Amino acid sequence: xxxxxxxxxxxxxxxxxxxxxxxxxxxxxxxxxxxxxxxxxxxxxxxxxxxxxxxxxxxxxxxxxxxxxxxxxxxxxxxxxxxxxxxxxxxxxxxxxxxxxxxxxxxxxxxxxxxxxxxxxxxxxxxxxxxxxxxxxxxxxxxxxxxxxxxxxxxxxxxxxxxxxxxxxxxxxxxxxxxxxxxxxxxxxxxxxxxxxxxxxxxxxxxxxxxxxxxxxxxxxxxxxxxxxxxxxxxxxxxxxxxxxxxxxxxxxxxxxxxxxxxxxxxxxxxxxxxxxxxxxxxxxxxxxxxxxxxxxxxxxxxxxxxxxxxxxxxxxxxxxxxxxxxxxxxxxxxxxxxxxxxxxxxxxxxxxxxxxxxxxxxxxxxxxxxxxxxxxxxxxxxxxxxxxxxxxxxxxxxxxxxxxx
Amino acid sequence: xxxxxxxxxxxxxxxxxxxxxxxxxxxxxxxxxxxxxxxxxxxxxxxxxxxxxxxxxxxxxxxxxxxxxxxxxxxxxxxxxxxxxxxxxxxxxxxxxxxxxxxxxxxxxxxxxxxxxxxxxxxxxxxxxxxxxxxxxxxxxxxxxxxxxxxxxxxxxxxxxxxxxxxxxxxxxxxxxxxxxxxxxxxxxxxxxxxxxxxxxxxxxxxxxxxxxxxxxxxxxxxxxxxxxxxxxxxxxxxxxxxxxxxxxxxxxxxxxxxxxxxxxxxxxxxxxxxxxxxxxxxxxxxxxxxxxxxx
Numbered sequence: 001x002x003x004x005x006x007x008x009x010x011x012x013x014x015x016x017x018x019x020x021x022x023x024x025x026x027x028x029x030x031x032x033x034x035x036x037x038x039x040x041x042x043x044x045x046x047x048x049x050x051x052x053x054x055x056x057x058x059x060x061x062x063x064x065x066x067x068x069x070x071x072x073x074x075x076x077x078x079x080x081x082x083x084x085x086x087x088x089x090x091x092x093x094x095x096x097x098x099x100x101x102x103x104x105x106x107x108x109x110x111x112x113x114x115x116x117x118x119x120x121x122x123x124x125x126x127x128x129x130x131x132x133x134x135x136x137x138x139x140x141x142x143x144x145x146x147x148x149x150x151x152x153x154x155x156x157x158x159x160x161x162x163x164x165x166x167x168x169x170x171x172x173x174x175x176x177x178x179x180x181x182x183x184x185x186x187x188x189x190x191x192x193x194x195x196x197x198x199x200x201x202x203x204x205x206x207x208x209x210x211x212x213x214x215x216x217x218x219x220x221x222x223x224x225x226x227x228x229x230x231x232x233x234x235x236x237x238x239x240x241x242x243x244x245x246x247x248x249x250x251x252x253x254x255x256x257x258x259x260x261x262x263x264x265x266x267x268x269x270x271x272x273x274x275x276x277x278x279x280x281x282x283x284x285x286x287x288x289x290x291x292x293x294x295x296x297x298x299x300x301x302x303x304x305x306x307x308x309x310x311x312x313x314x315x316x317x318x319x320x321x322x323x324x325x326x327x328x329x330x331x332x333x334x335x336x337x338x339x340x341x342x343x344x345x346x347x348x349x350x351x352x353x354x355x356x357x358x359x360x361x362x363x364x365x366x367x368x369x370x371x372x373x374x375x376x377x378x379x380x381x382x383x384x385x386x387x388x389x390x391x392x393x394x395x396x397x398x399x400x401x402x403x404x405x406x
Numbered sequence: 407x408x409x410x411x412x413x414x415x416x417x418x419x420x421x422x423x424x425x426x427x428x429x430x431x432x433x434x435x436x437x438x439x440x441x442x443x444x445x446x447x448x449x450x451x452x453x454x455x456x457x458x459x460x461x462x463x464x465x466x467x468x469x470x471x472x473x474x475x476x477x478x479x480x481x482x483x484x485x486x487x488x489x490x491x492x493x494x495x496x497x498x499x500x501x502x503x504x505x506x507x508x509x510x511x512x513x514x515x516x517x518x519x520x521x522x523x524x525x526x527x528x529x530x531x532x533x534x535x536x537x538x539x540x541x542x543x544x545x546x547x548x549x550x551x552x553x554x555x556x557x558x559x560x561x562x563x564x565x566x567x568x569x570x571x572x573x574x575x576x577x578x579x580x581x582x583x584x585x586x587x588x589x590x591x592x593x594x595x596x597x598x599x600x601x602x603x604x605x606x607x608x609x610x611x612x613x614x615x616x617x618x619x620x621x622x623x624x625x626x627x628x629x630x631x632x633x634x635x636x637x638x639x640x641x642x643x644x645x646x647x648x649x650x651x652x653x654x655x656x657x658x659x660x661x662x663x664x665x666x667x668x669x670x671x672x673x674x675x676x677x678x679x680x681x682x683x684x685x686x687x688x689x690x691x692x693x694x695x696x697x698x699x700x701x702x
Contacts, residue, residue: 070513070624073522198672227663227672232628234618237416237545238664241409244543260526260620267534272543287523294528294619329523 038096038342038349040372043086044316046093048323055095059102060348062087062341063124065115065139067108072130074287075153078328079337080105083128085320086338096345103341112138120147125356126344126363128152128337133159133202140166147356148347148363150340153304153333155283156202160383165360167383169336169343170304170373171406173282177207177254179389179405180280180302181214184252186403189278193224193243195255195265204230207256207282215254223251230257234264244272252278259288263295286332286392291399299394303332305373306390306401313372339371408541413664414657419548421656422555426610427633428640428648429562430603436579436643437599438494440501444485444508445633446626448478448607449614453621454516454525461527467616474615475608482604485512486597494596509626516623529619551613558609559649562602566645571598579643607633639682641692650693 064083066076087101095101104122106115108130116139119127127147129139131154139149145164157172171179184192192215196208212222224246226239253269255262262281269277278298281290285301307313313335321327328334346369348354351362367379376385391403427445434442452474459465459473489508493500535546566572574595577585586592607629614629615621636655640647658681663674670677685692 068517068522070517070522070622073517074524077522196672201672225668227674229675234620235416235420237419237548238413238660241412241416242664245409258524258620260524260618264529264617264619267529268545271534271536271545288620289524289526293526329521 038346040342040370041312043090043093044312044319044372046089048088048092051092052094055091055098055100057095057097057099058354059100060096060345061122061124062101062103062344063116063119063122063127064103064105065108065112065119065127065129065135066105067130067132067135069109072132072135072153075330075333075337076130078330078334079128079152081324082316082320082328082334083337083341085323086316086341089319096349101341101345108135108139112136113142115139116142125348125354126150126359128340128344130154131156131159136166140164146360148344148360150344152337152340157206157384158202162364162378162381162383165363167343167363167378168385169340169371169376170385171387171389172384173203173206174210175384175386175406176282176302176389177210177256178214179391180254180282180300181211181218181220182405183300183391183403184215184254184278184280185218185220187252187278189250189252190220191248191251192220192222193226193247193251193253193277194222195226195228195239195253195257197227197230204256208254211254223247228255228257228261231261234261236265236268240265240268240272243269244274247274247277249274249276252280254280256282256284259285259290259293259296262290262299263293266299267295280391283332287330291394296394297397300402301392302389303392304390305332305335306392307331308401316372335371335373339373339376342371343369343376409664412542412544413660415542415544415548417657417660418653419545419551419656420660421653422551423610423613423629423652424632424636424655425649425652426555426558426606427629428636428652429559429645430606430610431633431637432640432643432645432648433575433599433606434603435637436645437575437582437596438490438501439498440490440505441634441637441642442603443502443505443630443634444489444512444626445505445603445607446628446630447485447509447512448481448604448626449611449629450512450516450621450623450626451481452478452608452611453615453618453625454520456615457525457527457621461525467530471612474612475605478608478611479601479604482600482607483597486600490600491596494592509630512626513623520623522623524620524622526620527615530616533616547613547616554609554613558606562606562645565602571595575599575602635682639685639692641694644692644694647692647694654693 064080066080068077084103087103091100106118108115112135127149129136129149129151131151136151136159148165150167150169151159152169154168155173155176160166160168194208194212197204199205199209224243262279280300282302283304286303290296290299290301305313317328317331347359347363351358365379367377369376374387388404388406390401392399393402431442431445434440455473455477456470459470485508489504493504533547536543566576574590577590578595636651637648639654640651658678662677
């Protein structure tokens with residue numbers, strides 16, 4: 001009896017807990033500041049087999065506090081492989097004004113604060129951090145807002161706060177899902193079915209909230225709001241039954257769900273005869289490989305970068321694969337990690353300093369920085385760069401750019 | 407009325423998978439008093455088998471189904487051999503912690519040596535097909551799942567009632583020490599229990615993966631939770647209770663998601679857990695009471 005009670009309590013506690021743009025054609029550099037710009041093209045064009053003299057100045061120290069778990073390891077692991085490679089290229093091309101770049105990666109594990117402290121003790125001039133507040137907030141508490149933090153792959157608006165040196169490198173949830181709504185309206189669609197985890201829930205609820213607000217503001221009508229469990233549900237029978245009763249088979253279906261969830265949902269809706277719906281999702285579809293899913297034709301999404309064969313990002317990733325012998329996953333996110341490093345270095349160049357607080361002051365006023373992922377401006381913002389949102393769609397089996405919003 | 411019937415069918419389909427998972431949990435609990443939190447790892451491994459065969463090499467599902475089942479059985483036996491056989495006879499709490507450890511190790515292996523990313527593979531084309539009966543649109547998938555589950559449950563019942571292995575298993579579940587004194591070989595019965603548990607998880611895994619079309623290093627958590635939860639609802643150690651618990655859980659999930667008002671529909675999972683907590687308050691032993699001889 002005791003055993004069963006203990007086991008039951010353990011299980012219940014455990015279970016309750018568980019329930020719970022375009023590539024720029026110019027060569028980079030900042031529009032403002034006193035220290036000159038970065039020649040991104042020269043860095044990316046470096047030939048590791050034929051390097052310039054090794055730079056000998058004081059190193060630029062880039063700290064990466066990264067999560068290698070299944071939570072965000074899908075972006076942080078390849079990101080933390082690519083940034084040191086780009087630093088290698090930069091050093092090969094002579095460094096940044098004669099200064100080498102050093103990159104140290106610290107795994108956040110269960111203690112992001114400890115990983116941050118390690119990087120600060122090492123002397124990191126600025127940090128690149130993982131998405132999601134669970135990781136980013138302990139980092140910010142440790143830096144006390146004095147060291148610039150670039151939350152590379154995040155779109156969470158609450159993580160950006162220029163006053164405490166916390167920056168997104170890409171558009172936020174509102175821009176992303178607002179753009180998705182605008183694209184649907186531009187396609188002539190006036191009715192929407194939205195899947196959410198609940199109003200106000202970071203990412204899985206905030207994106208649907210933003211979509212609904214923009215869609216309705218643009219004259220559209222949200223005819224159904226359905227709930228689901230993000231990253232888990234693949235049986236949408238209950239929701240599909242309800243949708244089948246109200247759909248006119250001409251709606252746009254929006255969610256921040258993962259690729260395999262959207263294709264499962266689509267299959268079930270098509271099984272009910274709803275075969276003329278339009279599907280659009282967020283960057284989660286790019287992260288989870290909607291491009292390689294079966295039954296993906298026509299599905300649209302909002303990647304951070306729309307990569308085409310032979311462009312700068314594609315060439316960089318191909319160069320990495322050739323040099324390191326392995327291809328990187330989550331390709332659409334990789335430019336954000338590289339830009340996190342570049343924009344931090346640009347802050348150092350602009351202030352011509354090594355002091356993290358002064359670097360932060362310089363980053364705050366960066367304007368028109370032509371990064372690998374597009375133009376980045378922090379001046380006049382709260383740390384969220386107003387970037388254009390690419391809309392990609394699977395057309396004839398290819399993931400192609402069909403629009404750019406903003 | 408039509409929607410309610412539709413929900414009941416959907417709930418039975420979902421509950422069938424939970425019932426198979428719960429039965430596997432209950433079989434092992436019966437002989438070892440082990441609430442196996444590593445039960446989902448059989449589906450994690452099976453998921454990567456599906457990814458490597460269907461996802462990357464375009465194998466047919468028909469070829470892969472037996473591989474998935476075999477991989478689940480093999481994983482169950484390997485886990486028993488490497489982990490649980492070392493702590494046999496230890497306290498129940500030690501066994502519980504060991505099962506948590508196995509779960510974390512298996513996840514970490516796939517995380518380190520495969521990828522943290524979601525790996526996808528095509529679902530069978532018929533999974534989303536439906537057919538109509540009067541005003542009902544019934545998924546072929548649900549029909550197949552319910553049918554296969556019923557056949558599996560009947561076969562399992564026959565195995566337990568009509569074979570020497572079944573007799574040994576039931577004897578061990580009732581009183582392991584006395585069963586040993588009566589000549590039941592503990593190694594054989596425990597391995598047999600893990601093999602049967604793996605077989606049931608493998609069958610459930612086939613349907614789980616057909617629906618999911620994807621896997622991750624932690625893909626086993628959700629099926630493990632459902633299986634353990636259903637076994638708890640039914641009454642730990644009761645095979646009949648596990649099946650009832652599985653169906654009850656599946657029906658509760660579908661009906662709550664469908665019937666709760668839109669404003670609180672996102673609380674579906676929370677309401678399910680609340681109901682289960684209430685059940686445990688009034689019937690801590692679950693729906694079915696099982697008499698066990700306690701090992702001392």
